[in-house]
Amino acid sequence: MEKKALSSFLALILSLPVFPTLAQAHAFPVRSDPRVGWTVAVSPPKVTIWFDGELEPAFSTITVYNAAKQQVDKNNSRVGGSDNSVLEVDLPPLSAGSYRVYWKALSKDTHVTEGDFMFAIAGKAK
C-alpha cells in the first residue's frame, strides 16, 4: 500500500510539468535572426528573437548598438503581430562591423529575463 501510494505520488508530481497550460514560465530565447555570434553578408532588415513563451508587449524591448555604443535600430521594438513569443526591431541599412543586441523580456506571468549578444556584418567597417 505504501509502495503504491509512493509511486502514485511520484507519477502525479512528475506529470505536472507536462501540462504547459497550468502556468506561464520565464521566457528564454530559442533562436534569433541574425544568429547569435554569426557574421552575415548583408545588413539585415530587422533583428528577430524567438522565445519559448509568450511576452508582455508593453515591457519587452530589443535594441541594437554599434561598436561605438550608438543605438542604430529604428526604435520600434515590438512583440511580433500574431505570435506573442517573437520580439523584433527594424534596422536601417547598416555598414560592415559588429553590433550588439540587448533584449529584455517580460513573460505573461511577470517573470523578467534579459540578455545580449553580438552579430557582425561582413566587409570593412567604415
Place this chain on the structure above:
Amino acid sequence: MQRTVSVVIATLLGVLFNADHGHAHGVVGKRFFPATLVVDDPFVSDEIDLLKVNKGSTNQNGTETSVGFEFSKRLTPDFDLSAGWRYLFQQPTNGPSTSGAGNPEFGFKYVLFRSPEHETILTTGFGAEIGGIGPARVAEKISTFSPGFLFGKGLGDLPESLKYLRPFSINGQLQVTIPSDRRTVTTSVNENGDIEQDTEHHPTTIPFGFAIMYSVPYLQSFVKDVGLNAPIANLFPIVEFNWETPVSGPGKKLTTGFVNPGLIWVGKYVELGLEAQVPKVSGKNAGINALIHVFIDDLLPNIFTWTPWGVIGPTSAPK
C-alpha cells in the same frame, strides 16, 4: 509494479519532450545556475528537490544510500527557509543491513551580495539536523548546526578573445558543522553479564566544495549559436568537488573527499541531474548522485510565490 514503472517512465518522457530552456531560479544577470547535486547552490528559491538520491561509495564504516527530498520557500526576495528529510539504507562493514528515516533537516539562506554585470552572488546560510528523531539504528542522536557561506560566479565578463569560456561558472560552499554533543556513550550488558560502554565521538567538521559547469544554453543564447537543439541545448556538463575535514576529536585527520562528474539537464519546469561519486581521499567504489528538481514557482506561480506579506514575484534578481 510493471504498470507503476511504465507510468513513471511515461511521465518522465513527457517531461523531457515538454522541454525548453532553463529558467530564472538561480539567475544573476543573464546567468542561470541550475541547482547542484552535492554542493548547495547560493540562491534563495521556491523549489523542491522532489527526489534526491545518493548511493554512497564504500568507506571504512560501510555503504549508505539515501533517498530524500527538500522544499525551500522564499519569504522575501533575498531570504528563504528550507526543510528536508531522507530515508537511509545502511550496509555496515560489520553487521546486518538496516534502514529507516533519518533526522529532519531545516535551514535558511540570505543573499548578502549580487552583481548582475559580473554574474556574482554571495549568500550566507544556516542548516540544522535535529537529532534523536529518526530511529537510532540509522539516525544520529545528536543535533548538528551548520553556519556557512555560499557563492556563485559566472565567467560572462571574460574578454572577447576568451568568449568560449564565458559559459563556465563556478559555485561553492564553506561551512562549519558543529555537533550539539562532543560524544555519546552507549551502555550495554554483554553476554557474560558485564557492563560495557561504547563511546562515539562527534567532531566539529568543515564541509567545503565547489562545482564547475559549462552552460550550453549560455553558449547558444549569448556567445554563439552553434546549432544545437533540445535536449542537447539544455545540458550543463558539471564536475563537483567536495570534502569534509574533522577539526576536533580523535578523527581529526580523516578528511573525506569526492569528485562528482555528471550532467544536468534543465527543462521548462523541471531539472534532472545525474553524477558519479568518485572517492578521492578515502573509500572505494564509485557512488551515484541523482536529482529531480521542480521549479514550483514557475509551475504554479500564484501559489508558490505567495508569502504572508504578499506575492513577492518570480525567483529572479531584483532590478
